[in-house]
Every structure is written in structure tokens, then in C-alpha cells.
Amino acid sequence: MRTINKRILLIVAVVVIFLFFTILLAFSMFTNAQEYALKSVNAHLYESGVLTNAGEIVDTNGIKLAYTQNGERKYNDDPDIRASFLHILGDNKGFISGGIQDVFKNELSGYNIVYGVNKSSDNTLNLTLDAELCAYAYEELRPYKGCIAVCNYKTGELICIASSPSYDIYNKPENLDSDPDYEGVYINRLYGGLYTPGSIFKVVTAMAAIENITDIYNRTFYCNGKDGTIICNDTHGEISFKTALNQSCNVAFAQIAVELGADKINEAFHSAGLDISYTTNDRITSKSSIININTSDSKSDIGWTGIGQSTTLVNPYSFLNFMCAIANGGKSYEPYFVKSAVNENGRKIYESTPVDSGITITPTTASLLKELLRSDVSDYYGDYIFGDITMCGKTGTAERDNKLPHAWFAGFSYDDDFPYAVIAILEECGSGLKYAGSAASSVMQELYRKTISG
Amino acid sequence: METTKNKKLYFGRPGSMYGLISLLIMLLLTIYQVIMSYCVLSKDSENFSELLLYFSVYIVAEWIYYFIFAIVQNRHISLEMIAFALSSISLYVTASVSPSKTQTQFVAIFIGLALYIAMVQYMKSTTRTSAIRIPMAVMALGLLAFTLVFASYTNGAKNWIYIGPISIQPSEFVKLAFIYVGAATLDKIQSHKSLTAYVFFAVGCVGLLGLMSDFGTALIYFATFILIAFLRSGDVRTIVLVCTAAVIGAILILTLKSYILNRFASYRHIWEHMYDSGGYQQTRTLIYSASGGFFGVGLGNGHLRDIFAATEDLIFGLICEELGILTGFLIVITLILLAFAAAYNARFSRSSFFTIAACAAAGMIVVQTALNVFGVTDFLPLTGVTLPFVSRGGSSMICSWGLLAFIKAADSRSYPQLAKKAKRNRR
Numbered sequence: 001m002r003t004i005n006k007r008i009l010l011i012v013a014v015v016v017i018f019l020f021f022t023i024l025l026a027f028s029m030f031t032n033a034q035e036y037a038l039k040s041v042n043a044h045l046y047e048s049g050v051l052t053n054a055g056e057i058v059d060t061n062g063i064k065l066a067y068t069q070n071g072e073r074k075y076n077d078d079p080d081i082r083a084s085f086l087h088i089l090g091d092n093k094g095f096i097s098g099g100i101q102d103v104f105k106n107e108l109s110g111y112n113i114v115y116g117v118n119k120s121s122d123n124t125l126n127l128t129l130d131a132e133l134c135a136y137a138y139e140e141l142r143p144y145k146g147c148i149a150v151c152n153y154k155t156g157e158l159i160c161i162a163s164s165p166s167y168d169i170y171n172k173p174e175n176l177d178s179d180p181d182y183e184g185v186y187i188n189r190l191y192g193g194l195y196t197p198g199s200i201f202k203v204v205t206a207m208a209a210i211e212n213i214t215d216i217y218n219r220t221f222y223c224n225g226k227d228g229t230i231i232c233n234d235t236h237g238e239i240s241f242k243t244a245l246n247q248s249c250n251v252a253f254a255q256i257a258v259e260l261g262a263d264k265i266n267e268a269f270h271s272a273g274l275d276i277s278y279t280t281n282d283r284i285t286s287k288s289s290i291i292n293i294n295t296s297d298s299k300s301d302i303g304w305t306g307i308g309q310s311t312t313l314v315n316p317y318s319f320l321n322f323m324c325a326i327a328n329g330g331k332s333y334e335p336y337f338v339k340s341a342v343n344e345n346g347r348k349i350y351e352s353t354p355v356d357s358g359i360t361i362t363p364t365t366a367s368l369l370k371e372l373l374r375s376d377v378s379d380y381y382g383d384y385i386f387g388d389i390t391m392c393g394k395t396g397t398a399e400r401d402n403k404l405p406h407a408w409f410a411g412f413s414y415d416d417d418f419p420y421a422v423i424a425i426l427e428e429c430g431s432g433l434k435y436a437g438s439a440a441s442s443v444m445q446e447l448y449r450k451t452i453s454g
Numbered sequence: 455m456e457t458t459k460n461k462k463l464y465f466g467r468p469g470s471m472y473g474l475i476s477l478l479i480m481l482l483l484t485i486y487q488v489i490m491s492y493c494v495l496s497k498d499s500e501n502f503s504e505l506l507l508y509f510s511v512y513i514v515a516e517w518i519y520y521f522i523f524a525i526v527q528n529r530h531i532s533l534e535m536i537a538f539a540l541s542s543i544s545l546y547v548t549a550s551v552s553p554s555k556t557q558t559q560f561v562a563i564f565i566g567l568a569l570y571i572a573m574v575q576y577m578k579s580t581t582r583t584s585a586i587r588i589p590m591a592v593m594a595l596g597l598l599a600f601t602l603v604f605a606s607y608t609n610g611a612k613n614w615i616y617i618g619p620i621s622i623q624p625s626e627f628v629k630l631a632f633i634y635v636g637a638a639t640l641d642k643i644q645s646h647k648s649l650t651a652y653v654f655f656a657v658g659c660v661g662l663l664g665l666m667s668d669f670g671t672a673l674i675y676f677a678t679f680i681l682i683a684f685l686r687s688g689d690v691r692t693i694v695l696v697c698t699a700a701v702i703g704a705i706l707i708l709t710l711k712s713y714i715l716n717r718f719a720s721y722r723h724i725w726e727h728m729y730d731s732g733g734y735q736q737t738r739t740l741i742y743s744a745s746g747g748f749f750g751v752g753l754g755n756g757h758l759r760d761i762f763a764a765t766e767d768l769i770f771g772l773i774c775e776e777l778g779i780l781t782g783f784l785i786v787i788t789l790i791l792l793a794f795a796a797a798y799n800a801r802f803s804r805s806s807f808f809t810i811a812a813c814a815a816a817g818m819i820v821v822q823t824a825l826n827v828f829g830v831t832d833f834l835p836l837t838g839v840t841l842p843f844v845s846r847g848g849s850s851m852i853c854s855w856g857l858l859a860f861i862k863a864a865d866s867r868s869y870p871q872l873a874k875k876a877k878r879n880r881r
Contacts, residue, residue: 003688004685004688004806004809004810005801005809006688007684007685007688008685008797008800008801008809008813010681010684010685010813011681011685011793011796011797011813011816011817012794012797014681014793014817014820014821015790015793015794015797015816015820018790018793018820018823018824019790021824021828021833022783022786022787022790022827024833025827025828025831025833026783028831028833029740029743029744029779029831032740032744033744034744036740036741036743036744037741037744037745039728039737039741041728041737041738041741042741042742042745042757043757044742044745044751044757045745112747113744113747113748113779114747114748115747115748115749116744116745116746116747116748116749116750116751116778116779117745117746117747117751118747118749118751
């Protein structure tokens with residue numbers, strides 16, 4: 001009768017298999033617990049879609065931008081700071097995607113499987129941004145739509161981002177979706193914007209010219225105010241390459257573009273890193289700029305592209321990155337703003353490491369472009385505009401059919417001790433220098449004052 | 455002779471090592487239950503006196519059982535202590551989540567306990583066991599057929615009978631008959647012929663369950679059938695043949711009635727079905743289990759309790775969330791150990807009936823635990839079966855105690871008088 005005892009081994013085998021899967025389940029739960037717990041439907045951690053059991057987010061000076069008090073997510077007391085950080089932090093309804101409260105939820109929540117959701121998070125997320133400067137830039141933008149961003153071109157650290165329109169998260173306007181003043185309010189225009197570049201594109205054309213036309217500095221162009229379909233902003237007469245860039249001569253640059261041809265311009269566009277969609281350290285994805293010309297296009301189309309007035313669209317983030325590369329000898333780090341996350345013991349649980357943006361401009365080209373952009377300011381716009389800062393840059397006035405033009409300014413400080421690059425775009429307002437140039441200037445000067453005063 | 459040596463070790467009197475350990479376990483269990491009672495009562499002033507009564511009676515009943523069976527009758531009661539512990543968790547969870555259903559759960563535990571005592575007593579005699587197997591088989595098939603005809607669909611399966619205010623799940627009770635009939639063959643153990651009749655009985659049961667669309671239970675029956683068939687015949691070829699036939703049958707049914715497959719379409723894709731019925735329960739189980747951490751958010755503080763079937767199918771997640779992942783896994787490990795103990799003790803049982811019945815009951819508990827725990831965590835498709843002893847539900851609770859009786863009866867230490875008599879006779 002005891003032959004049956006051997007057969008009992010089957011039930012033992014069943015139990016062992018079950019035990020094995022139980023261990024597998026424990027392992028799976030252990031490794032995935034954080035991902036599971038941080039799903040936004042988890043009522044322990046979220047209140048109507050916003051992570052409430054989350055740590056503080058502070059700016060570069062330790063100003064609290066967001067924190068949790070009594071189970072409720074709170075924001076900075078200053079309404080301007082709240083508005084200027086709306087896109088960075090994200091709203092509490094999930095309309096604004098890519099807010100760092102969402103993408104850095106793992107670091108903010110401080111969840112671990114031992115304590116589960118029982119422990120309130122004492123983690124702190126440190127940003128490189130200066131909250132006061134962001135609010136200042138936001139004020140400079142208003143009432144226009146657009147964005148301003150300032151970045152340390154040596155490190156890639158963003159110190160200022162402002163995108164307009166925005167709103168105070170504590171007083172969300174009712175008419176957001178219907179009011180044209182709030183069109184595109186959910187988008188951070190630095191990353192999500194795409195605009196006709198206008199004359200700032202001449203920096204790309206100039207770069208192609210430096211690299212491909214050996215005697216470009218000895219050449220002269222003739223502008224009688226018009227060339228085929230191209231209309232210039234002035235009648236410049238006989239004009240050199242450098243002066244043509246300084247004075248933004250459309251005729252000269254259209255001629256240069258035609259001489260270069262579509263391939264060389266596309267090549268320059270690519271080496272400027274403009275055709276890249278960056279997924280930054282901050283886990284935000286920028287839109288890639290768009291250029292759409294080829295060798296079979298007409299001279300007039302290539303000419304228009306060369307002066308930034310064709311179907312080309314530029315993303316502000318990628319152009320800021322391009323400016324950083326010019327300022328920094330041809331290489332740049334992808335601009336980012338989340339510096340680190342530390343837990344309650346001060347131990348770093350996240351630290352951002354600068355990522356090479358992949359831009360490859362030769363140091364010679366970079367330095368020539370730097371001098372050209374310096375002369376734009378010193379020889380044409382006037383150094384007085386930028387106060388004590390030795391500035392380089394290029395303005396753009398992107399003309400649009402039957403609408404006011406977009407105003408652009410892209411530039412950087414010449415001084416290595418104040419290594420900041422700036423991009424400013426103000427939609428539908430007017431001249432690049434008058435609107436974007438002055439906005440960029442006052443933000444840079446404000447930053448300069450703060451840096452000098454310490 | 456080795457076995458008698460073992461027995462000596464276990465038949466300790468209070469004061470011997472085993473007696474001390476069992477007393478210690480009873481004390482620890484009581485402390486745990488007092489704390490759990492306090493946790494529930496501190497949050498429910500409305501039903502305070504009613505719940506206090508249930509909890510107190512429960513603890514007192516445990517001590518009475520301990521006194522009668524361990525002290526007076528000098529029996530080994532570790533299986534019952536496990537069952538008492540697990541059942542009390544179901545009582546506290548039910549009281550905390552749906553206080554109005556505590557009474558039913560409380561009563562079911564005691565019916566289960568009574569059935570357990572009765573079954574253990576009945577199986578004291580080895581000759582009685584085979585006598586009622588034919589009427590048992592007829593009754594089992596009849597009950598399932600009755601359910602199929604008279605039950606109405608509840609949550610997609612036709613397995614509930616309503617008699618006035620009482621609702622019964624007959625397939626739970628039939629589980630006991632299924633094992634009983636399968637085990638009660640006595641001396642024809644090696645014969646293939648005797649297996650044929652049982653195959654027909656098993657096919658009848660599984661088929662009826664399939665018609666009720668209760669696929670989880672059908673699977674439990676089928677797995678138990680395989681176990682019994684192997685224990686009886688020891689024939690691997692027969693088992694492989696039966697399994698192949700079953701797989702072919704299942705494929706055939708699924709091709710003919712493809713809508714059945716849709717019920718399991720979200721398996722391994724639950725996060726894509728987070729907001730629909732395909733993955734809602736599983737994703738919430740995982741999310742809230744993870745939320746509990748090792749020690750839980752505390753009874754009454756969870757969110758999984760608001761989800762449908764939280765105290766039944768999702769009980770593992772609810773316990774992980776509120777009482778902690780450690781408690782959740784401890785329960786699963788306990789059920790596994792129960793099965794191990796059954797297999798171990800079955801070696802020394804008095805006859806093959808007890809060996810087969812204990813192993814089949816243990817297998818049933820393991821398979822059901824697997825379908826429950828792995829179902830809600832998406833390791834297996836969600837079939838909606840209960841966790842033995844722990845899920846809320848009267849029929850399931852009573853059946854769990856019944857299964858335990860099979861395991862107990864196989865352990866020769868359960869009948870000290872018989873063992874002593876045998877010893878005397880041998881001398």
C-alpha cells in the first residue's frame with residue numbers, strides 16, 4: 001500500500017512550483033513597486049491628478065516653488081513666480097504634460113517599498129533656475145505671447161525660462177479654452193514652439209558661408225533694395241559680408257544662399273543641431289526645427305530660406321542651444337534646469353550630468369561667428385542697449401502675411417566671466433530689436449545685476 | 455517503528471516541549487487578535503458592541519477548542535491554530551470593510567468549525583469512509599445540475615443559489631464531495647478500471663462548472679482530478695492522456711465560443727486596460743499593494759476596499775495594502791506550508807483513502823491560492839476565485855474547513871486513542 005508514498009511527490013512538486021512563483025511574485029512586486037505606487041490613480045499619493053505626497057521643489061537660491069502642507073500641494077506665494085513656473089512644474093489637472101512634478105515623481109515622492117506610502121516625502125528637487133529672474137522675464141514678455149530663456153553656455157544650466165501666455169495656478173481663468181489671449185496656454189513655448197525665424201536664420205546661412213565660401217570675407221554684394229522677389233529693409237548699395245549680417249541685408253544673404261545651394265544650407269542647419277528633437281536631462285522633449293528645401297527648388301525659394309522667410313520653422317530651445325555652441329567654441333551641453341534631488345539625509349538620489357548636445361561646429365567657425373555676432377551689437381545695434389554687458393547677438397523680425405511680425409533676439413555675453421546665452425521670441429508685435437532685443441536685454445541686465453551684487 | 459518514535463515526540467502533555475509551544479502560539483495568536491480587534495473597533499463606533507461580541511466570542515471559542523482538544527484530549531492542534539488565525543483575518547477584514555456582513559462571516563466560520571469536527575470524527579473509522587461514496591457522487595452531480603438550472607448569472611458566472619436571505623455557492627460544497635468520492639476507492643487502488651468511473655464523475659463535474667461559466671472553479675476541480683487520478687493509478691501515461699484531451703477540449707470550446715476568450719483578453723496587458731473592466735481590479739491591486747509597503751497603511755486606511763470584490767477576489771491586495779506586504783506573503787506562505795504538512799503527514803496515514811484525500815485537499819488549496827493570488831497580480835488570468843480561509847464568503851469558508859478535515863484525518867496523530875490502541879494490539 002505504501003507505493004502511494006512515492007506518488008505524494010507530485011503534490012510536493014506542485015507546492016514547490018507554487019513556492020517558486022510566489023518568490024517570483026515577491027521579486028516582481030519588489031522591483032516594480034515604485035512604478036505601481038506612483039500611478040496617478042493611486043489615491044494615497046495623488047489628489048485629482050497631482051502628486052500630493054511629494055517633496056519640495058526649490059530654485060537655485062532655495063526659494064520654494066512647490067511643497068506639500070497638510071496633504072495639500074502648495075506653490076510659491078508670489079503670483080508672478082507661480083505663473084512663470086506653471087509649465088515647468090505642471091498644472092494639477094494634467095493639461096500641461098512634461099511638468100517636472102510629473103516626470104520627476106519618483107524622485108519627489110520618496111516612495112520605497114518598506115514604508116509604502118506611509119512616510120511623507122522629505123526629498124528636495126533643486127533647480128538651476130532663478131525664480132525671481134523667471135518672474136521678471138515673464139513680466140517682460142507680457143502682454144505678448146512667446147518665450148525667453150537664459151542659459152549658462154559653459155555648463156548648459158538654464159537660469160531663466162519664461163513662457164507666455166500662462167496663468168496663476170491658484171486662479172485658473174475660466175475662459176482658458178475660448179479666449180484667444182490664452183491660445184496655446186498649455187504649451188511651454190521654449191520646448192514646444194515653432195516659429196518662422198526671420199533674420200536670426202542668417203546666422204545659419206553665415207555659418208554655411210564661412211565654411212563653404214573661402215573668400216567670403218573679401219566679397220562684396222550689391223543691394224539696391226530689391227532682387228527678384230526678395231525685398232530688403234533698406235538700399236544698402238555695395239556691402240561686405242560682415243556689414244550685410246550687421247545690417248541684416250536680405251539681398252546679400254539671399255545671394256549668398258543661392259550661391260551655397262540647398263545642400264550646404266541643410267548641412268549647416270544640421271550641424272547647428274537645429275533638426276534634432278532633444279529629450280533633455282529634464283525628461284522634456286523639444287520640438288525639432290524644420291527646414292524644407294532641396295536642390296530642385298527655385299533660386300527665389302532658396303533665397304527666401306537663406307533669410308529665414310520661407311517655410312523654415314525654428315524651435316527656440318534648439319536655437320538657444322546653437323547660440324551656446326557658438327559662444328562656447330563650437331560645443332554645447334543640452335540646456336537643462338533640474339540640478340539634483342536629495343533625500344532627507346542630504347544624500348543625492350538624482351544628479352544631472354550635462355549631456356553633450358552633439359553640435360559639431362569647428363572652433364574656428366565658432367570664433368568667427370562669435371566675432372560677427374559681436375559686431376552686430378557693437379557696430380549696428382549699439383552697446384548702450386545692453387548696459388554693462390558686452391553682448392553678441394542677432395535680431396530677427398519674422399514677417400508674416402497680414403499679421404504683425406514675430407520679434408526674435410538670439411545672443412550671448414562675450415565675456416567668459418558672465419557666460420550666458422539668451423533667446424527671446426515675442427509673437428505678433430513688431431521689430432526684433434525693439435521688442436525681443438529690449439526684453440532680452442533687460443533680462444540679461446537683471447541677471448548681470450544679481451550676479452555682480454552676489 | 456520509526457513512526458512511533460515520531461508520535462512520541464508530538465503527543466506531549468502540556469508542560470512538554472510541544473505543549474509549551476502550542477500554548478505560546480495560542481497566546482501570541484490571542485495578542486494579535488486583540489490588537490486587530492482594537493484596530494477595527496477603534497474606527498467603528500456604530501457597530502461597536504456587535505463587533506466586540508463577535509471578536510470576544512471568537513477568541514473565547516479558540517481557547518475552549520484549545521482546552522478541549524489540546525489539554526483534555528491531548529491532541530495536536532497546529533492545523534486548527536493556522537485555520538483560526540487565517541479565518542480571524544477574514545473576520546476582521548469583513549468587519550472593517552462591510553460591518554453588516556460580519557455576522558454571516560462569523561456564523562460561517564463556526565459552521566465550518568463544526569463541519570470540521572464532524573468530518574474528523576466521521577473519518578475516525580476507515581470502514582465507514584467508502585460506504586457513502588456512491589450517494590455522495592450522485593448528490594454532487596445533482597447539486598451542480600440543480601445550480602446550473604436554477605441559478606441566475608452573478609458577475610458572469612451562474613454559481614449562486616438564493617434561498618430566502620441566504621446565498622449559497624454549491625460548487626464550494628461539492629469540492630468536498632469531489633475529493634471524498636475520488637479518494638474512496640479502497641483496495642482497487644492500482645486498477646485502471648476503477649478509475650474509469652471516477653473519470654466520468656470528474657468530467658461531469660468539470661463540464662457542469664464550465665456550463666456555469668465558472669472557469670476558475672472548473673480549473674480547480676480539473677487540477678484536483680489530475681492529482682487524484684495520479685495518486686490512484688500512479689500512471690503518468692494516463693495523466694498525460696487526460697491532460698492532452700483536456701487541452702484539446704478547451705481549445706475546441708474556445709474556438710466555438712470565442713467570447714469566453716475575451717474575458718481573459720487583458721491578461722498580461724492590464725496596464726492598457728487600467729480604466730476598463732479588463733484590468734481595473736488587477737491594476738488597483740498592484741498599485742495599492744505597493745502602497746502598503748512592508749507594514750501596511752493600517753486597517754481601515756486603504757483605498758482598495760472601495761473596489762469591487764475587494765474582500766473576496768482582491769483580498770490579497772487588500773491585506774498587502776492595509777496590513778502590509780509581509781502579512782500578505784506570510785498568509786500565502788502559511789497556505790503553502792499547510793500543503794507541505796499535508797503531504798508529509800499523509801505518508802503515515804491509516805489507509806490510501808486518507809493519503810489521497812489529504813493530498814487532493816492540499817492540492818486544491820494550493821491551486822485555489824495560486825489562481826487567486828496570481829490572478830489578481832496578472833501572473834495568471836483573473837478567474838475570480840477566493841483565497842481559502844481568508845476571503846469573505848460563507849460557502850468558501852465552510853469548504854476551507856472541510857478541506858482541512860481531510861488533511862487532519864490523514865494525520866494519524868489526530869486520533870491518539872486509535873494510535874494507542876494499535877500500539878497495545880501490536881504488543
